[in-house]
Amino acid sequence: MFSREQIDKMKVLLNSIPDEVERIIEHNSNLQEITKEYLGEEISENVMKKIVKQEIEKGILEKMVGVLFGE
Numbered sequence: 001m002f003s004r005e006q007i008d009k010m011k012v013l014l015n016s017i018p019d020e021v022e023r024i025i026e027h028n029s030n031l032q033e034i035t036k037e038y039l040g041e042e043i044s045e046n047v048m049k050k051i052v053k054q055e056i057e058k059g060i061l062e063k064m065v066g067v068l069f070g071e
Contacts, residue, residue: 002068009067017060024055 002010028051036042043051 006067010064013060013063013067020059021056024052024059028052028055 028048032042032048
């Protein structure tokens with residue numbers, strides 16, 4: 001069973017997901033611009049989608065584990 005504190009923290013985490021997604025997308029857009037500037041080519045859209053998806057999943061999962069296990 002989850003404690004009231006865990007439930008409250010999980011709600012805060014769930015509400016923060018859109019902001020976290022936006023931050024990750026912005027970070028990777030900046031990376032894309034730097035890549036184009038220095039290498040003359042952009043990372044393919046499919047690769048960028050995979051990178052963003054993995055970063056979102058990893059970030060949210062790590063935060064959820066932290067809430068559930070008090071880390």
